[in-house]
Amino acid sequence: MIQNLRLYSGLTMFAYVLTHLLNHAAGIVSPELMETVGDFTTEVWQFPPLEILLLVSLVTHFLLACGRLTGRRSLRLRNSEWAQMILGLCIPFLLFRHIIATRIIELGFGVSSDFERVLLDLAVFIPFQGILQAITVIVVWTHGCIGIHFWLRVKPFYPKWRGTLGTFAILIPTMSLAGYGAAAAEIIRRAEEGGRKYVFGVLEAADVNQAAIDFYENALIPASIFTIALALAPFGVRQIRQTIDRAKRGPMLSLPNGRFVRVPPGATVLEALRDAGIPMASVCGGHGRCTTCRLHCGSGTDQLAAPGEIEAAALKSIQAPRGMRLACQIRPQNDLAIAPLMPPNATARDGRRPGGLSGSERQVVSIFIDLRDSTRLGELKMPYDVLFILNQFFAEMTEALRATGGYYAQFTGDGLMALYGHDSEDTENTILQAFEGAAEMLRRIEGLNEHLKSELPHKLRIGIGMHMGKAIVGEMGPPGRENISAIGDTINTAARLEAQTKGHGVPLVISKTLFDHGPIPLPENAVLHEVALRGKDQSVAYYALDAMPDLTQTKR
Incomplete structure (x- = not known):
C-alpha cells in the first residue's frame, strides 16, 4: 500500500512536470504561444480537484520518501539511488521561490501569473532566480526519470523500449530549456526596446501590488530555513534511531561461508548485508518487485513473520519453493541461516526466472x-x-x-x-x-x-x-x-x-x-x-x- 502511494503520487507529479515542460517548449516560438498552450497544459492543473490531487501527491510523496530514508539502517546505496535521493531532497529548496512568486501570490493577492509577467521577473528583475529555475527543471526531471527507471526496469518490455524512452527523457527537458531561454531572451529584448513603459505595462496588467512584493520578500528567509530543515531532518531522525538501536542486541544472520552478520533491530536482511559490505542483488532497490534478492532460509525460518502482500505476490510470480524469501522484505527478530540464491550482478531478467x-x-x-x-x-x-x-x-x-x-x-x-x-x-x-x-x-x-x-x-x-x-x-x-x-x-x-x-x-x-x-x-x-x-x-x-x-x- 505504501509503495503504491509513493509510486502513484510520484507519477501524478511527473505528469504535471511533463505538461509544464511541454508548455515551456512552446517558448521557442513566442511567449504568447506559451500562454496559449498553457490553457491546455498547466492551466488544467488549476482545476480545484486536480490542484488538490497535485498538492496531496506532493506532500504524500515527500513524506513517504523521507520516511523511507529515516527507516534505512544502511546508506550503502548505488550511485543512482543516491542521485535520486539527493535530487529529491533538493527540490523543495529549489522550488519554493517559484511557487511563492506564482501560485501563492496569485491566490493570496490576485497577481496574475501569466508567462510574460513571470518571465519578466526571471529574466529582468531577478536573473539569479531565472538561472535557478533552469537548474530546477533539470533536477526535478532527472529525479522523476530515475524513479520511473527504477519502476520500469523490472518490467519485461522495458529493455526493448529503454532506448526510446531515454531519447524522450533527454529531448523533452532540452526542448523545454530551449523554449524557456528563447522566451526569456524575447522578454529581455522587449524590455530594452520598450523601457519603463513596457515593464510597468506588464506589471500593471498582472495586478502586481506592493503587498504581494512585501510578502514574497518576507517569506524568503523563513521558507529557505524550512526547506533546508526538511532536507536535513530525515538524516537527523535516522541518526537518533541508530543511536537507540546500537543499545539493543539484534539477531544474527549466518551465511554459508561461515560469516555472521548482526541485524540492527527492525532492519531488513538486505540492509544488514549491505551495511556489512556484502554485495547483494537488488535491481528494484528493495521494493519487493524484482526478486533478485531471493534467499534460501534455513534454521530460524519458522520464526519469521509470514510474507506480506508485496512479498507474497512476488514469490508467487516466480513459483518460489518453500524456504525462499526476499532479503528486502524480511525483518528477522531471531537468528536466521540464509544463503543468497543469485549473484550480486543479477539482472531484472534473472529475477523473472522461476x-x-x-x-x-x-x-x-x-x-x-x-x-x-x-x-x-x-x-x-x-x-x-x-x-x-x-x-x-x-x-x-x-x-x-x-x-x-x-x-x-x-x-x-x-x-x-x-x-x-x-x-x-x-x-x-x-x-x-x-x-x-x-x-x-x-x-x-x-x-x-x-x-x-x-x-x-x-x-x-x-x-x-x-x-x-x-x-x-x-x-x-x-x-x-x-x-x-x-x-x-x-x-x-x-x-x-x-x-x-x-x-x-x-x-x-x-x-x-x-x-x-x-x-x-x-x-x-x-x-x-x-x-x-x-x-x-x-x-x-x-x-x-x-x-x-x-x-x-x-x-x-
Whole structure:
C-alpha cells in the first residue's frame, strides 16, 4: 500500500512536470504561444480537484520518501539511488521561490501569473532566480526519470523500449530549456526596446501590488530555513534511531561461508548485508518487485513473520519453493541461516526466472549429444577449420533445441547436454518434445553434411543418449557466470547411455523409461538391453536404435 502511494503520487507529479515542460517548449516560438498552450497544459492543473490531487501527491510523496530514508539502517546505496535521493531532497529548496512568486501570490493577492509577467521577473528583475529555475527543471526531471527507471526496469518490455524512452527523457527537458531561454531572451529584448513603459505595462496588467512584493520578500528567509530543515531532518531522525538501536542486541544472520552478520533491530536482511559490505542483488532497490534478492532460509525460518502482500505476490510470480524469501522484505527478530540464491550482478531478467530454478528437484529429460570422430577431424583439418566446423555444429544443435523447447545446459568440448521439462510439469509433452529435439538434431546433421561437403574429410555423425528422471535443476557455475544446469543420477545415466551408442554402432540409445511414460510407440524391431553402466551398481534398461521412432504415431 505504501509503495503504491509513493509510486502513484510520484507519477501524478511527473505528469504535471511533463505538461509544464511541454508548455515551456512552446517558448521557442513566442511567449504568447506559451500562454496559449498553457490553457491546455498547466492551466488544467488549476482545476480545484486536480490542484488538490497535485498538492496531496506532493506532500504524500515527500513524506513517504523521507520516511523511507529515516527507516534505512544502511546508506550503502548505488550511485543512482543516491542521485535520486539527493535530487529529491533538493527540490523543495529549489522550488519554493517559484511557487511563492506564482501560485501563492496569485491566490493570496490576485497577481496574475501569466508567462510574460513571470518571465519578466526571471529574466529582468531577478536573473539569479531565472538561472535557478533552469537548474530546477533539470533536477526535478532527472529525479522523476530515475524513479520511473527504477519502476520500469523490472518490467519485461522495458529493455526493448529503454532506448526510446531515454531519447524522450533527454529531448523533452532540452526542448523545454530551449523554449524557456528563447522566451526569456524575447522578454529581455522587449524590455530594452520598450523601457519603463513596457515593464510597468506588464506589471500593471498582472495586478502586481506592493503587498504581494512585501510578502514574497518576507517569506524568503523563513521558507529557505524550512526547506533546508526538511532536507536535513530525515538524516537527523535516522541518526537518533541508530543511536537507540546500537543499545539493543539484534539477531544474527549466518551465511554459508561461515560469516555472521548482526541485524540492527527492525532492519531488513538486505540492509544488514549491505551495511556489512556484502554485495547483494537488488535491481528494484528493495521494493519487493524484482526478486533478485531471493534467499534460501534455513534454521530460524519458522520464526519469521509470514510474507506480506508485496512479498507474497512476488514469490508467487516466480513459483518460489518453500524456504525462499526476499532479503528486502524480511525483518528477522531471531537468528536466521540464509544463503543468497543469485549473484550480486543479477539482472531484472534473472529475477523473472522461476524460483525453483535456484536449486530444486524436478522431473526432466536429459539428453547428451556427442560428435563422433572429432579427434580424427582434428588430425585431418587445420585448427581454425575445425573451429569453424564445430561452431556450425553447435549452432545447428542449439537451433534444434530452440525449435523444440529444449534448453542448452552444458558444453562438453565436442558435445553438449540438453534439458527438457525443467520448467514444465507435463511429462508426456516433455518426452514428446525431447524426441522431436533428437529427430531435429539428426536432420540438421544431415543438412550440415550436405552444406559442408567440400570441407569435411568424412561425414559428421552424432551419438544421442536420452533418459528421464528426477534431477536437481538450478543455477550452477562460477560466480557471475552461472547458468541453468542439472545434477543427479538421471544426468549421469544419460551420459552413460550416450557412450553406449559407440558400442552398438547406432546414433540413439534411449532408456526404457521414456517409452514407458511417453506418447512415443516403441519400434517393432527394438531390442531391450539391460546392463550395469560404467560407474553404476544398478542395471539400466534401454533400447539402441539406428533410426528415430515414428513420431507421427503418438499414443493417444
